[in-house]
Amino acid sequence: MKAINKDFKSTDGYIFPFEGDKHSATIISLPYRADTWQNGGKYALPTFKEIIFNIIKYERVVLIIDPKIPYEIVKQFTDPQITILREYYNDSWARDNTPIFLKKDESVIGVDFGFNAWGGEYNGLYKDFADDNRLSKNILLDLRIPRFSQKDFILEGGSIHSDGEGTLITTSECLLSKGRNPNLSKEEIEDVLKKTLNVQKVIFLPYGIYNDETSGHVDNIACFLKPGVIALATCADKNDPQYERSQKDLEILKQETDAKGRKFQIIEMPLPDVQYMSEEESAALITDDDAIARKPNRRLAASYINFYMSDKFIILPAFGDKNDSVNKQILNDFYHGEKDIIQIPSRSILLGGGNIHCITKQIPYSKEIEIEPEENKQ
DSSP, X not given: OOOOOOOBSOOTTOBOOOTTSOEEEEEEEOOOOTTTSGGGGTTTHHHHXXXXXXXXXXXXXXXXXOTTSOHHHHGGGOOTTEEEEEOOOSSOOHHHXXXXXXXXXXXXXXXXXXXXXXTHHHHOSBSOOHHHHHHHHHHHHHHTOOEEEEEEEEOXXXXXXXXXXXXXXXXXXXXXXXXTOTTSOHHHHHHHHHHHHTOSEEEEESOOSTTOTTTSOGGGTXXXXXTTEEEEEEOOOTTSHHHHHHHHHHHHHHHOBOTTSOBOEEEEEEOOOOEEOOHHHHHTSOOOSSBOOOOTTOEEOOOTTOOEEOSSEEEXXXXXXXXXXXXXXXXXXXXXXXXXEEEEEOHHHHTTTOOTGGGOEEEXXXXXXXXXXGGGOO
């Protein structure tokens, strides 16, 4: 039976922590949609499993499993470090359809934003997103974490990054899209972000990755490596449409300062060669009236920036590309061994429209959070 949480009326005093700080746990949802995931998620499942079992070497995983997923899949994730929650959801992008967690001292709350499948009627990826829109509230009840409701404002977790010190980065391409909050001006959107997430500065980069179906989420183009340091995906081919996009973002970052007035150190992370969905990969998907069609020769929004980190590790995508080792070395050199860099081939996730960061969501560390194994939950 779920606990009854009293909703918070304000987020005053709470901060949006930096992802690279310590976590209490990581939320991941298993794939199952046959129109997004090849063979109903069976092709991507080993990649999800590898990511999950690497994370539990460092911290607990809260694994959300839709009741439609059969037990023979569920039983693969029996481990003392995995807490399984059975909840309905439309798709397994935990970064975007689960709460954004804020922290004050040892207190953690979850902000429940509105979710419309990355664009609703304007350019959403599937028509029925009701379960996704309910998921944050249900997770917070399951985990007994207080909730702050902001359902009238559409926001996905992948569209923002925080340095934990009052600076937020996002993209105009996404947050100013007609598929998000078209009734609000840029200034009004910025005001909601500042008041809800208690940040002092919001930096709008012009663009995300070319052909990113999320309308250009920032977590595919740029992220904080630590406060004052931003990694940016860059393209060497001047004839590629991504080249100008990355250059425009780079120009903004060179001119900007963070909330504390610091100029940014910018670490460029070269993109892999352009990748496309093959005929065989497209044929392993069903086509229906609910979701967008994923056709052969579709350009995929591959980027190394779409990695997941904690205070101890980074899980970095690999694409079978010459720049796989280059980007791993960039991160190793930057952190000087402070974080373990684990590189996992992730094309199976890329084919679904995202990558490793998109399927993960961190819960900030707090002594007050006690996430029980499944067998101990009532």
